Amino acid sequence: MTQGTMALSDEGSRGAAADATGLIDRLGFSSGKVTMSTNVKLEAVEPAVTGEGEKPLIELRNVSKTFGAVKALSDLEVSIRPGELVTVVGPSGCGKSTLFNILAGLEEPDPGNVLRLKGVSSTASDLLGKVSFMPQRDLLLPWRNVIDNAILALEIEGMPRSEARRQAMEMLPEFGLAGFEAQYPNQLSGGMRQRVALMRTFLFKRDLMLLDEPFGALDALTRTMMQRWLLDVWQKHKRTVLFITHDVDEAIFLGDRVLVMTARPGRIKLEQVVDLPRPRKADIVTSPEFIALKKTLLEAIEEESMKSFQVSGH
Amino acid sequence: MTGVSTSAATLPVASTGRVHAAVKPVLWLALGLLAIEVLVMALEIRPYYLPRPSAIAANIMATPGAYLAGLWRTFLETALGFVAGSLFGVLMAVIFHRWVTLRELFFPLFVVSQTIPVIAFGAVVVLWFGNTLFAKAVISFYISFLPVTVNTLLGFSSVDPRQVQLMRSFGANDVQILRRLYLPAALPQLFVALKLASSLALVGAIVGEWFGDTTGLGVLLLQAMYNENVVGIWATIVVSACLGMGLYSLVSLAERKIVFWGGEQ
Ligand SMILES: Nc1ncnc2c1ncn2[C@@H]1O[C@H](COP(=O)(O)OP(=O)(O)O)[C@@H](O)[C@H]1O
Ligand SMILES: [Mg+2]
Numbered sequence: 001m002t003q004g005t006m007a008l009s010d011e012g013s014r015g016a017a018a019d020a021t022g023l024i025d026r027l028g029f030s031s032g033k034v035t036m037s038t039n040v041k042l043e044a045v046e047p048a049v050t051g052e053g054e055k056p057l058i059e060l061r062n063v064s065k066t067f068g069a070v071k072a073l074s075d076l077e078v079s080i081r082p083g084e085l086v087t088v089v090g091p092s093g094c095g096k097s098t099l100f101n102i103l104a105g106l107e108e109p110d111p112g113n114v115l116r117l118k119g120v121s122s123t124a125s126d127l128l129g130k131v132s133f134m135p136q137r138d139l140l141l142p143w144r145n146v147i148d149n150a151i152l153a154l155e156i157e158g159m160p161r162s163e164a165r166r167q168a169m170e171m172l173p174e175f176g177l178a179g180f181e182a183q184y185p186n187q188l189s190g191g192m193r194q195r196v197a198l199m200r201t202f203l204f205k206r207d208l209m210l211l212d213e214p215f216g217a218l219d220a221l222t223r224t225m226m227q228r229w230l231l232d233v234w235q236k237h238k239r240t241v242l243f244i245t246h247d248v249d250e251a252i253f254l255g256d257r258v259l260v261m262t263a264r265p266g267r268i269k270l271e272q273v274v275d276l277p278r279p280r281k282a283d284i285v286t287s288p289e290f291i292a293l294k295k296t297l298l299e300a301i302e303e304e305s306m307k308s309f310q311v312s313g314h
Numbered sequence: 315m316t317g318v319s320t321s322a323a324t325l326p327v328a329s330t331g332r333v334h335a336a337v338k339p340v341l342w343l344a345l346g347l348l349a350i351e352v353l354v355m356a357l358e359i360r361p362y363y364l365p366r367p368s369a370i371a372a373n374i375m376a377t378p379g380a381y382l383a384g385l386w387r388t389f390l391e392t393a394l395g396f397v398a399g400s401l402f403g404v405l406m407a408v409i410f411h412r413w414v415t416l417r418e419l420f421f422p423l424f425v426v427s428q429t430i431p432v433i434a435f436g437a438v439v440v441l442w443f444g445n446t447l448f449a450k451a452v453i454s455f456y457i458s459f460l461p462v463t464v465n466t467l468l469g470f471s472s473v474d475p476r477q478v479q480l481m482r483s484f485g486a487n488d489v490q491i492l493r494r495l496y497l498p499a500a501l502p503q504l505f506v507a508l509k510l511a512s513s514l515a516l517v518g519a520i521v522g523e524w525f526g527d528t529t530g531l532g533v534l535l536l537q538a539m540y541n542e543n544v545v546g547i548w549a550t551i552v553v554s555a556c557l558g559m560g561l562y563s564l565v566s567l568a569e570r571k572i573v574f575w576g577g578e579q
Contacts, residue, residue, distance in 0.1 A: 016476060059394065104479075104483040105482075105483060106479050106482060107353070127485060128485050129483070129484060129485020130484060130485075131483065133480065135476055135479070135480055135485040137476065139474065139476060139477050139480050141477075141494075141495070141498070142575040143498045143501075143574075143575050152494070153484040154479075155494070156484045156485060156490050156494075157484070157485070158483065158485045183573075185574060186575060186576075204484060
């Protein structure tokens with residue numbers, strides 16, 4: 001894989017090898033005998049297999065967002081079915097994070113939009129607390145250890161700490177963090193911090209999960225491990241995931257569909273279905289189907305990157 | 315559990331350095347005192363300027379009860395003022411943080427209040443509350459709360475707004491965000507202020523006693539001065555210094571226990 005090319009590995013380099021071994025270890029036995037813990041509710045139980053006619057979990061139409069003079073999103077249309085893993089790529093600054101902020105309820109889009117969660121029309125702020133959101137940075141609290149960082153969302157929901165901790169402890173091995181529960185964020189490598197943040201997102205059990213470049217700051221090796229691990233976990237937990245990345249390989253490797261966004265103001269330029277069989281092995285990236293998809297996507301992205309380059313390069 | 319867990323459990327926790335760090339300053343202090351003792355004798359400095367450390371120690375040992383009573387009284391005044399001032403300081407920071415209009419209205423007033431010299435203010439407080447322990451605590455309170463407010467606000471402003479957004483996305487309300495994010499995040503800054511406030515509170519209590527009282531280190535200091543009891547003055551200074559250092563160490567100790575993550579964020 002060539003995913004390392006754009007990785008800004010400022011924190012990722014630390015302890016990469018340890019991460020990788022930990023994960024290989026985990027993957028080794030998670031594939032076989034790990035049983036799903038009972039506490040994991042399967043909200044998005046209907047798998048995507050039920051077909052095209054299924055009601056979307058979330059639907060956006062005519063969504064625009066203006067910040068002062070900057071138009072970040074323009075008439076965006078997105079629709080996500082339950083159980084799907086949809087990846088989003090696009091030039092930087094095209095409004096990907098803005099889209100997530102709207103879906104997480106943190107930003108209200110411009111008036112005139114349609115936003116439906118499970119068919120119910122809502123405003124963005126209705127979505128606060130309804131979507132599990134992982135922002136671009138891990139944003140772990142330095143005074144909380146691994147377990148207590150992971151249960152932050154559960155605590156806010158009002159779950160008693162002991163119960164929340166119990167649930168988190170059960171999830172630790174799956175996230176390659178067994179034995180690290182009492183460590184503090186400054187004792188962890190970049191990859192581990194990211195997994196704690198992911199675990200925090202997973203424990204906040206919501207129908208829709210938003211991951212904003214979760215592996216963006218990791219080195220290539222750790223990142224590849226994390227992608228395989230994410231697929232593994234996703235297949236077991238059956239969550240609906242929207243995943244932002246700037247890496248085309250990652251977008252194809254993970255996604256059921258890849259959405260390519262245009263340069264600012266962001267719209268969906270291309271919606272590419274990825275019909276590669278699952279479970280996907282690491283060597284799938286060298287298959288002709290993969291390469292063909294990559295070519296199509298790269299062309300679309302290149303076009304948009306040029307545009308945004310010209311716009312900002314005036 | 316695999317090798318991962320064992321390697322995590324055996325990560326080193328520093329402890330051997332602790333004892334060493336505690337003994338070293340004591341040794342240095344003893345050496346310093348000895349040096350002064352020798353110097354005072356060698357240069358034949360008159361006790362009027364600087365009594366020998368051993369003479370000061372003897373003075374304290376001669377009437378330990380008086381010093382202990384004074385120490386206890388001043389400690390109570392300081393502690394009361396310090397605790398009240400710190401709590402009030404944090405409370406005001408929370409209020410100013412939550413309601414920006416209140417901050418714009420009243421914060422300048424707070425700052426102006428601190429430009430009134432505590433000496434001038436002290437006379438009024440003693441007039442209002444009499445020669446009570448409470449009056450001294452009020453003066454301690456008055457000069458210790460502002461640094462706490464200022465630093466707590468500084469700590470609040472260091473919070474990453476994306477962190478706040480994350481909490482909001484979990485559905486957190488203002489109180490939850492305050493308790494789980496703003497207050498812990500402000501702790502490193504808060505402790506910087508608390509260390510300063512502990513020293514200020516002691517000054518407040520001693521100065522407060524000068525306006526009239528019967529016990530306390532400030533009283534001992536005044537009495538020794540009127541009686542031109544130079545050794546007594548120095549003895550009181552030493553006891554006051556011990557109290558100041560004790561309070562400071564107590565706050566530092568709490569800081570090390572509470573702000574264990576070192577505020578690196
Ligand atoms: N809160 C904000 N205020 C003003 N401008 C913003 C704000 N958030 C994002 N923008 C602008 O909107 C555009 C899209 O940003 P963003 O969604 O972060 O892009 P991406 O995540 O795709 O890199 C950028 O030009 C950015 O400067
Ligand atoms: Mg972004």
